[in-house]
Amino acid sequence: MNSTIDRTQLLFLIIKTQIGIGLLSLPAEIQSSAKSDSWISVLVAGTVIQFILLVYWLLLRKFPNDNLSAITVRMLGPYIGRAINAVYYAFFVFIAAYASTLYVELVKNWMLPLTPGWILLLLIIGTSLYLAYDNLRVIARFFVLSSALFIVLIMISILTFSNNVHVSNIMPIGQTGVLQILNGSEKTFFSMLGFEVTLFYFSQVQGNRKGMFKVISLANLFVTLFYTYFVFICLIGFSPDALGHMNEPVLYILKGLSYQLFDRIDLIFLTIWIIPMTVTIVSYLCVAGKSLTTSQSAYQKLVLFSGAAVFAIGWYLSKLESLEPFNKWLEKAYFIMIAAVPLLLWLGSFLTTAGAKAEST
Amino acid sequence: MKRGIKFAACLSLLPMLLTGCWDIQNLTNKKLVNGLSLDLVGNDQMMGTIRTIVLESKGGGQFDAKDEVIKAVGASVYLIGYKIDNMLPGTLEASKTHVVIIGEELAKKGVMAPLEPFYRNPKFFLKADLIISKGMASEVLSFNKIDNSPVAFGIKQILHSAARKTVVPKQTLYSLWSEVSTQGEDAIVPMIRKVNETALTVDGICLFDGDRYSGVTLERADSTILLLMDGTLNAQATMNIPIEQGMSTILVRKLKRSIHVTANGSTGKIECSVHVDLYGAIASLPSRMDREIDRKQVNQEMADWLNKESSVVTAKLRQANCDALGIGRRLRVKYPELWRSMDREQKYQNVVIKPSFTVHINSTGVLN
Numbered sequence: 269m270n271s272t273i274d275r276t277q278l279l280f281l282i283i284k285t286q287i288g289i290g291l292l293s294l295p296a297e298i299q300s301s302a303k304s305d306s307w308i309s310v311l312v313a314g315t316v317i318q319f320i321l322l323v324y325w326l327l328l329r330k331f332p333n334d335n336l337s338a339i340t341v342r343m344l345g346p347y348i349g350r351a352i353n354a355v356y357y358a359f360f361v362f363i364a365a366y367a368s369t370l371y372v373e374l375v376k377n378w379m380l381p382l383t384p385g386w387i388l389l390l391l392i393i394g395t396s397l398y399l400a401y402d403n404l405r406v407i408a409r410f411f412v413l414s415s416a417l418f419i420v421l422i423m424i425s426i427l428t429f430s431n432n433v434h435v436s437n438i439m440p441i442g443q444t445g446v447l448q449i450l451n452g453s454e455k456t457f458f459s460m461l462g463f464e465v466t467l468f469y470f471s472q473v474q475g476n477r478k479g480m481f482k483v484i485s486l487a488n489l490f491v492t493l494f495y496t497y498f499v500f501i502c503l504i505g506f507s508p509d510a511l512g513h514m515n516e517p518v519l520y521i522l523k524g525l526s527y528q529l530f531d532r533i534d535l536i537f538l539t540i541w542i543i544p545m546t547v548t549i550v551s552y553l554c555v556a557g558k559s560l561t562t563s564q565s566a567y568q569k570l571v572l573f574s575g576a577a578v579f580a581i582g583w584y585l586s587k588l589e590s591l592e593p594f595n596k597w598l599e600k601a602y603f604i605m606i607a608a609v610p611l612l613l614w615l616g617s618f619l620t621t622a623g624a625k626a627e628s629t
Numbered sequence: 630m631k632r633g634i635k636f637a638a639c640l641s642l643l644p645m646l647l648t649g650c651w652d653i654q655n656l657t658n659k660k661l662v663n664g665l666s667l668d669l670v671g672n673d674q675m676m677g678t679i680r681t682i683v684l685e686s687k688g689g690g691q692f693d694a695k696d697e698v699i700k701a702v703g704a705s706v707y708l709i710g711y712k713i714d715n716m717l718p719g720t721l722e723a724s725k726t727h728v729v730i731i732g733e734e735l736a737k738k739g740v741m742a743p744l745e746p747f748y749r750n751p752k753f754f755l756k757a758d759l760i761i762s763k764g765m766a767s768e769v770l771s772f773n774k775i776d777n778s779p780v781a782f783g784i785k786q787i788l789h790s791a792a793r794k795t796v797v798p799k800q801t802l803y804s805l806w807s808e809v810s811t812q813g814e815d816a817i818v819p820m821i822r823k824v825n826e827t828a829l830t831v832d833g834i835c836l837f838d839g840d841r842y843s844g845v846t847l848e849r850a851d852s853t854i855l856l857l858m859d860g861t862l863n864a865q866a867t868m869n870i871p872i873e874q875g876m877s878t879i880l881v882r883k884l885k886r887s888i889h890v891t892a893n894g895s896t897g898k899i900e901c902s903v904h905v906d907l908y909g910a911i912a913s914l915p916s917r918m919d920r921e922i923d924r925k926q927v928n929q930e931m932a933d934w935l936n937k938e939s940s941v942v943t944a945k946l947r948q949a950n951c952d953a954l955g956i957g958r959r960l961r962v963k964y965p966e967l968w969r970s971m972d973r974e975q976k977y978q979n980v981v982i983k984p985s986f987t988v989h990i991n992s993t994g995v996l997n
Contacts, residue, residue, distance in 0.1 A: 378751045383651040394641030432804055434811075439962040507811035524803040526756040534751075572634070 272474035275483050277408035281469050281551065282462070282487040284411045287418075288548035289370050290459025291495060292516040292541070295502035297459070299512040302452025304437060305444045307500045309452030314492030316453065317463055320607050321488055325481045327614040328470045332477050336467035336610070337559045343613060343620055352609070353559050359605055360556035361574050362598060363461070364549050365581035368392050371545050372586060378519065378538055385586045389579060396546055397575040400553035401568055404472055407554060414543050418494075424522065424537050425501060431524045433504045458599050460491060462548060464606040468555045553578070659722040660714075664781025666766035667706065667743050668732035675735065675743060676702045677709035678767035680781045681717070696779045698771045707746050724752040728781045728788070729759050729802065730821065732766035736835065736842035741809060747802055755803040758788055761835045761842055763822035772829055784829060788819060791831040795856050795866035795881070796849065798834065809840045813957025813968075815950075817855070820846055836949035843949035847942060854935065854942050858903050858984055859954055860886040867912070872930040875916040879931065879990070883908035890959040892967055899976065901956045902983040907935075910992035921997050928988045935986035943982040950977055 273281070298306040331339050337356070341349030372388045380388065399407055442449075466484055473480065502517045505524070514520045522534035530536065557571040585591060664680040683695045701712040714721040729747075731740055740759075747753040762769045772780050791797045797819035808816040820833040834852040836845045847855055853866050862884040869878050885906035892899045914922060946953060957977075961968040 380652045387651075390641055394638070397641075398638060432807065434958065436958050436962050437811075440965050443965060505807075507807040509810035509812075510806050523755045524801075526754070531754075 271403040271405040272472050273405055273408045273469065274474060275480070277405075277412055278466075278469055278473050278480075279483050279487050280411045280415050281408055282466055282484065283490055284415065284544060284547045285465045285551035286460055286462035286487075286491045286548075287494060287544050288462065289367060289374060289545050290461070291498055292374065292518045294456060294459045294495065295499045295517040296511060296514050297455050298452040298499065299508065301444075301448045301455070303444045303448070303508055304439070304503065305442060305449050306452055306503060307438065307496050308442070309449050310456050310496045310499050311492060312449060312453040313456035313460055314488060314495075316457060317460060317488055317492070318485065320610075321463060321466065321484050322481075323607075323611050323614055324466050324470075325484060327610055327617065328467070329477060330614075330617050331471075333471055335469075335471045335558060338471075338562075339613060343616060350560075356559045356605060357556050357574075359602055360552050360559060361577050362581065363602065364552035364556065364574070365578045365585060366591070366595070366598060367545070367552070368549055368578060368582045369585040369591065371549075372582070374516065374538075375542075377515070379535065386583055389582050389586070392546060392549065393575050393579050393582070396549040396553055397571065399547075400550045400557070400571050400575075403564060404469070404554065407550060411547055411551075414547060417540050417543055420540055421537065422497075424533060424540075425498065427525050427533070428501050428505055428521050431505055431521075433501075435504050437504050437506075437508065438500070456495070460495065461602070461606075462551070463488060463491075465551055465555050467610065468558045549578070658719045660717050660719045662721060662723050662726045663779055664728040664730070664770055664784065665723070665726055666730035666732070666762070666770040667709075667735055668766050669735040669738060670702055674702055674704060675706065675709060676700060676767060677706060677713065678770050679713055679721075680770055680779060682779055694779070700767060705746075706743050710746075723747070723750075724754055726754055726757050726781075728785050729757050730762050730766040730770055730784070731759070732762055733764060733842065735766075736761045736818075737844060739840045740805070740842070741840040744802060744805075748806060753802075756801045758785060758819075759800050759802055759805055760784070760788060760819050760821045760831070763820060763833075769821055769823060769829060772823070784821065787829060788821070788831050791819065793864045795853050795861065795863050797831055797852060798856060798859075798861060799863075809837065811958070813952065813959075813961050814955040815839070815952045817859075817951070817953045818842070836946065836951035836953065838950045843951055845945050845949035845951070847945060850938060851942050851945070854939050855946075855953060857881070857884060857905055857907065858886070858939065858942070860884065860888070865909075868935075870931050870934050872927065872934065874914060874927075876913075877911065877927065877931070878913040879907075879909050879988070880912045881907045881909040888954065888959070890956055890963060892960065892964050894967070897967070897971070897976075899956070899960065899980045900983065901954065901959075901980060903954065903985070905935075905984065905986050906989065907986065908989045908991055910994060911990055912994065918996075922990075922993050924990045924993070928990055931988040932986045935988070936984065939984040939986065943984060946982070947978060947980075952977055954982070956980060956982075 295306060298309050302309040327339070331342065334342060337353040340352045343349070344352065368389060371392060372385050375388055376383070376385065399410060470480070498518055502511060502521055505521045506517065511517055519534045519538060522537050525533040553571055553574050556574045557567045561567045561570050585594065588594065660681050662679045662681050666678045668676045670676045678698060678700045681697050681699065683697050685693045685695055687693050699713050699716060701709045701716070703709040703712055710721055710723070731743070735743060747755070769784070770780065788797070792799045798817050800816065800818045805816055805818070808814055816837040818835045818837060819831050820835050821829060821831045824830050832852070833846045833848040834855060835842050836847065837843060850868060853868060857866065862881065866881040867878060868881060869876060887904045888901065890899065890901045911922060911927070
């Protein structure tokens with residue numbers, strides 16, 4: 269596991285993990301609370317994430333060569349540390365399974381209604397495993413390469429401005445009130461998850477740690493603006509009433525485009541979007557593997573096992589009538605794991621001498 | 630171990646080739662609907678009519694396209710589709726429907742409910758043009774033949790050329806939903822009608838109130854005036870204006886429109902002033918063949934007529950309770966407090982719309 273990545277690769281690893289299935293339905297979800305100020309909610313969520321990233325940075329700076337699982341072991345001892353790492357592992361697998369269930373549902377809804385869910389699940393997880401099985405450098409290279417598709421996606425989205433757009437839909441700015449905007453931010457926050465992979469990838473960046481905070485911040489800035497932009501085009505493209513009634517407004521807005529040569533831009537967009545959605549799962553499989561193992565061969569075995577686990581859980585979830593209760597529970601608990609635990613670790617690092625030791629080694 | 634993993638990987642990748650097996654849809658098994666219409670029959674039943682093309686082989690690789698009409702009655706659009714599907718060989722495919730025509734009577738009861746399945750189905754073509762028909766929509770769609778091309782496409786062409794001439798707005802299912810569901814704006818939809826059983830024409834606009842057709846229409850000149858007031862000018866607009874020297878025709882090529890909504894806080898009086906600048910060329914002024922056209926005077930006379938005629942338009946808008954100009958939208962932005970507290974339905978009746986037109990003739994063709 270000595271493969272290193274460079275800063276650009278770290279940047280795209282974070283960005284691609286964050287941008288995934290959540291964005292497609294985001295504008296409709298925030299609609300119920302923040303309404304015309306949804307875009308502010310996204311910016312607020314981005315700011316909150318920036319604070320969490322600051323905590324990550326402060327923590328990781330103390331342990332420049334350790335990832336989160338090594339830090340927990342170093343600070344809390346082998347038993348408690350490993351136990352916490354196991355919890356992390358379980359969460360990453362759950363998140364991957366949850367994401368792939370949503371993903372299958374989406375593909376079934378929009379493209380392949382008759383294909384059995386488990387086939388789609390198998391295809392997604394099979395492809396993800398194939399990539400996650402390799403070392404981080406290979407994964408990172410693919411992430412960087414596939415990022416070129418964002419340019420295509422953004423270009424497609426610009427076409428929506430040829431429909432009737434009403435900027436007045438978001439006016440007057442700030443009319444829904446602070447409470448509703450914050451409420452919307454909470455929802456946004458959970459569709460922007462993925463930045464926590466920083467805790468695992470950070471230590472594998474080569475070179476010194478100077479200016480690394482800029483890289484992480486840049487990733488967050490890009491993701492926040494990307495989300496804000498898509499929420500914005502949905503807000504000005506649909507009436508608020510209609511927006512609230514769609515499952516995936518980002519796809520729906522593309523149904524309004526039609527050209528002599530191309531039709532059904534929504535399906536073209538979704539086909540491209542499949543790549544960011546899949547790499548999100550790759551990234552979670554990868555951090556799940558890293559949370560419990562240190563050697564490459566052990567990592568590979570664990571990734572295969574996680575793949576099977578993701579498939580099993582995903583299958584179970586897809587049989588549930590509603591993911592709502594599961595979802596609520598998962599989000600709350602996950603928030604503790606990715607925000608509160610690193611914060612406590614950072615505060616704890618002042619009490620122990622472990623931090624000082626790590627720096628000297 | 631290595632071999633086992635490779636085997637497993639191959640095994641998991643193989644089903645990729647199978648996906649077509651479930652969702653495969655052969656074109657040969659499809660009945661492509663290229664136009665459909667909906668009418669109200671009785672109190673709560675609807676009649677759906679579809680146009681579909683049947684290819685008949687003439688031998689030698691030659692096909693004869695036959696444009697078929699099929700009708701069915703049911704309580705919902707889906708039910709009608711289901712019935713029609715059972716009458717035809719192959720599955721009904723609405724994803725290439727280009728024209729949706731709704732009968733006047735059904736439109737008066739609201740269009741969103743009958744159209745709902747089209748919005749819900751991910752496959753439906755939402756850029757399909759929406760038209761309201763005078764009388765029964767099925768009669769329009771069952772029209773004999775237009776120019777040898779399938780009727781639905783003929784209707785589409787008539788509609789598009791009318792839109793190009795700024796006689797009617799472009800209204801698709803996609804744009805309709807947003808317009809109908811926005812508070813502070815109402816939709817306007819093109820109207821199609823039969824002329825003496827021999828031709829179809831699109832030359833009017835139906836004014837909507839919410840998702841219902843109000844029953845009020847604007848025809849020809851009036852519809853163009855409304856579109857110009859709304860700031861819409863497609864390729865160009867042809868306006869026939871009677872002035873002192875006789876009938877004149879101006880081709881409007883450029884449009885500048887400014888709209889201002891003001892509300893008086895104490896009296897609650899809402900005023901909307903619309904100023905429209907038209908730039909264009911004289912296409913015809915028969916009585917001035919032998920003399921030079923006095924542009925200034927013609928400008929003035931045309932503007933006078935437009936101002937007079939536009940008050941007819943605003944009166945009709947009020948009668949229909951149709952906020953086609955989006956006054957409510959502007960009001961909401963500018964006076965959010967007032968917007969929240971007022972009774973929107975009632976208030977529109979008291980809004981004073983003040984249109985003013987200015988005409989700038991910048992060409993008189995190749996004659997002077």
